[in-house]
Amino acid sequence: xxxxxxxxxxVDDDSSICRSxxxxxxxxGLEAQAFTSAEEFLEARPESFQRPACLVLxxxxxxxGGLELQRELSxxxxxxxxxxxxxxxxxxxxxxxxxxxxxxxxxxxxxDESLLQSIGEALEKHHRLLxxxxxxxxxRDRMDGLTEREREVMGWVITGALNKQIAxxxxxxxxxxxxxxxxxxxxxxxxxxxxxxxxCETAGFAEAGK
Amino acid sequence: xxxxxxxxxxVDDDSSICRSxxxxxxxxGLEAQAFTSAEEFLEARPESFQRPACLVLxxxxxxxGGLELQRELSxxxxxxxxxxxxxxxxxxxxxxxxxxxxxxxxxxxxxDESLLQSIGEALEKHHRLLxxxxxxxxxRDRMDGLTEREREVMGWVITGALNKQIAxxxxxxxxxxxxxxxxxxxxxxxxxxxxxxxxCETAGFAEAGK
DNA sequence: GGCCTCATTGGACCTAGGTCCAATGGCGGA
DNA sequence: TCCGCCATTGGACCTAGGTCCAATGAGGCC
Numbered sequence: 290x291x292x293x294x295x296x297x298x299x300v301d302d303d304s305s306i307c308r309s310x311x312x313x314x315x316x317x318g319l320e321a322q323a324f325t326s327a328e329e330f331l332e333a334r335p336e337s338f339q340r341p342a343c344l345v346l347x348x349x350x351x352x353x354g355g356l357e358l359q360r361e362l363s364x365x366x367x368x369x370x371x372x373x374x375x376x377x378x379x380x381x382x383x384x385x386x387x388x389x390x391x392x393x394x395x396x397x398x399x400x401d402e403s404l405l406q407s408i409g410e411a412l413e414k415h416h417r418l419l420x421x422x423x424x425x426x427x428x429r430d431r432m433d434g435l436t437e438r439e440r441e442v443m444g445w446v447i448t449g450a451l452n453k454q455i456a457x458x459x460x461x462x463x464x465x466x467x468x469x470x471x472x473x474x475x476x477x478x479x480x481x482x483x484x485x486x487x488x489c490e491t492a493g494f495a496e497a498g499k
Numbered sequence: 500x501x502x503x504x505x506x507x508x509x510v511d512d513d514s515s516i517c518r519s520x521x522x523x524x525x526x527x528g529l530e531a532q533a534f535t536s537a538e539e540f541l542e543a544r545p546e547s548f549q550r551p552a553c554l555v556l557x558x559x560x561x562x563x564g565g566l567e568l569q570r571e572l573s574x575x576x577x578x579x580x581x582x583x584x585x586x587x588x589x590x591x592x593x594x595x596x597x598x599x600x601x602x603x604x605x606x607x608x609x610x611d612e613s614l615l616q617s618i619g620e621a622l623e624k625h626h627r628l629l630x631x632x633x634x635x636x637x638x639r640d641r642m643d644g645l646t647e648r649e650r651e652v653m654g655w656v657i658t659g660a661l662n663k664q665i666a667x668x669x670x671x672x673x674x675x676x677x678x679x680x681x682x683x684x685x686x687x688x689x690x691x692x693x694x695x696x697x698x699c700e701t702a703g704f705a706e707a708g709k
Numbered sequence: 710g711g712c713c714t715c716a717t718t719g720g721a722c723c724t725a726g727g728t729c730c731a732a733t734g735g736c737g738g739a
Numbered sequence: 740t741c742c743g744c745c746a747t748t749g750g751a752c753c754t755a756g757g758t759c760c761a762a763t764g765a766g767g768c769c
Contacts, residue, residue, distance in 0.1 A: 380593050384604050387597035394594050436745065449691025452726070463725095465747050471727060481659025486696040646715065662756070673755095675717050681757060 294340045295412050299323040300330045300358070301347035301374070310345060313401055314408070327353035331361065341369075341419060343392070343411035345404070348375035348382060356382070359389050367422045370411035374399065428492040434476050442469040443477075447486045448496045504550045505622050509533040510540045510568065511557035511584070520555060523611055524618070537563035541571065551579075551629060553602070553621035555614070558585035558592060566592070569599050577632045580621035584609065638702040644686050652679040653687075657696045658706045 297314045299321060301307050307323035314321035324330040327350060335342075344362070348355040355373060362368045373386050373394040383394045392411045395403060435443065445455040452470065456463040479485045489496070507524045509531060511517050517533035524531035534540040537560060545552075554572070558565040565583060572578045583596050583604040593604045602621045605613060645653065655665040662680065666673040689695045699706070 378590060380588060380590065380604060380606050383590050383593045384597065387594065388603070393598070394590060396590050438746065447693050449689075449693035461746085462748060464749070467725095467727060468747080474727095479659075482692050483657050483659035483696050486693050487700070490697070490700055648716065671716085672718060674719070677755095677757060678717080684757090 294320065296320040296322060296335070296340060296342040297408055297412075298330065298335065298342060298344045298369070300325075300327060300344065300350070300355075302326060302350040303347070306347070310404075313404070317405060319408070319412075326350060327355070327358040327361075330358070339419075341412045341416040343369050343408060343415055344371045345408070346371050346373055348373050348378050348386070356385060356389065359386065359391065363390065367415070367418050370414050372404070372407045372411055374404075425492050428477075428488050431477050431488075432492065432494065435473060439469050439473050439476070442466060443473045443485070443489070444494075444496050446470060446473065446482060447489050447494075449482075504530065506530040506532060506545070506550060506552040507618055507622075508540065508545065508552060508554045508579070510535075510537060510554065510560070510565075512536060512560040513557070516557070520614075523614070527615060529618070529622075536560060537565070537568040537571075540568065549629075551622045551626040553579050553618060553625055554581045555618070556581050556583055558583050558588050558596070566595060566599065569596065569601065573599065577625070577628050580624050582614070582617045582621055584614075635702050638687075638698050641687050641698075642702065642704065645683060649679050649683050649686070652676060653683045653695070653699070654704075654706050656680060656683065656692060657699050657704075659692075 297319050299307050299310045299314070300323070301310070302325055304323075304325050307325060311321040311323050322335060324333065331353070346355045346358060353361075355371075355375075359371050362371070368390075370392045371386075371390070372392050373383075374397055375382070375394070376397045378394065378396060386394050392414065393407045395407070432440065441459065442455060445458060450458070452463050452466045455470075456466045459466070474480070474485065477485060477488060479488065488494075507529050509517050509520045509524070511520070511533070512535055514533075514535050517535060521531040521533050532545060534543065541563070556565045556568060563571075565581075565585075569581050572581070578600075580602045581596075581600070582602050583593075584607055585592070585604070586607045588604065588606060596604050602624065603617045605617070642650065642653075651669065652665060655668060660668070662673045662676045665680075666676045669676070684690070684695065687695060687698060689698065698704075
């Protein structure tokens with residue numbers, strides 16, 4: 290189960306809580322890294338783009354609060370899931386946290402079991418996210434290797450347009466389209482239009498406009 | 500804005516709340532339908548498969564509770580969004596409700612504005628859901644018109660397999676594959692493999708196994 | 710038994726997609 | 740200015756996809 294190299298970041302202004310949570314997390318074989326403020330965490334910004342990770346975050350903290358930090362992180366390409374812990378949270382805050390994608394919201398005091406379970410859930414979630422982000426990135430990388438024209442042709446191809454139609458739309462010879470098309474298939478590493486369509490779908494590539 | 504024929508279902512064991520909420524909802528031009536218990540609602544089961552709708556649900560009720568009703572409904576093909584209202588909810592319940600997909604969770608007393616805004620959000624969400632469910636259904640309908648063999652061939656086509664490969668996999672002549680394939684394109688109303696792949700993707704059709 | 714649907718094929722034929730070789734012209738860099 | 744990348748085409752040729760007409764055989768249904 291507990292593969293190493295999965296990190297749990299802990300952000301709480303109470304350093305004794307940081308310590309005890311770190312101990313708890315490490316006791317189940319996970320890595321722990323604690324910060325006593327959102328600012329400190331943001332500065333270190335332990336980019337978790339490789340290994341699954343999650344964040345155990347205190348809601349109320351001086352300076353940048355938990356919700357703000359969560360929002361901040363959500364811009365990241367693969368934001369790590371957040372578990373909120375709070376001494377005196379209320380329902381509106383809980384709702385907001387959950388709407389922003391929190392895995393859960395625990396009120397202090399909470400039992401270790403609940404937290405560990407949520408952590409497991411969060412790590413699992415982040416793992417899936419990382420895998421999917423990684424796949425998308427690989428596709429994007431290939432697309433970056435295309436020339437402008439090739440991308441344009443690809444846009445039409447994935448809509449099912451015939452070479453002659455594409456040629457007409459771009460105002461070039463059908464022959465030329467064939468050449469571009471062939472290069473697209475080669476650079477994207479696919480052998481069929483079906484595969485190409487799939488790639489573009491999973492990478493969120495919008496088809497040719499108009 | 501407020502198109503008619505959008506219905507807000509209200510389920511609360513306190514009939515005076517039902518009345519006042521119904522009045523509020525109607526005051527902004529929406530239809531309201533109130534029930535004083537989950538059982539009553541389930542019995543009437545006003546199937547909301549056509550028009551956008553949402554549910555304003557009391558958390559605590561004798562008999563079937565709000566969370567249970569929400570779970571019950573979530574099996575539906577196009578479950579209508581739920582807005583919880585509660586006199587004495589707590590954070591764990593809020594978390595559970597949100598995890599189960601609730602739009603929001605309001606504590607009594609709440610101001611009308613908040614509720615109306617959440618209702619708008621919920622109706623909008625349900626509208627989008629209905630549209631997408633509707634599209635998927637249309638595609639499924641076409642797929643139902645396919646024979647077993649045709650579905651099988653389609654499964655291979657959308658993976659980009661060549662006719663000869665499909666023929667080999669099915670142990671039949673390439674010629675036969677062409678015939679099936681042609682019928683698939685016709686019955687699915689598409690002119691290209693690209694479109695076919697798209698349809699199957701949005702309908703969640705799993706490609707041929709093995 | 711007669712009718713109908715479906716799966717299967719053959720043959721003839723046409724179109725679309727794709728590759729190889731070759732060549733031209735524009736553009737930005739070294 | 741010469742080189743390399745890119746867009747564009749032509750011509751020859753081959754393969755894959757697709758249609759029309761026609762026909763056979765297995766199962767089901769009335």
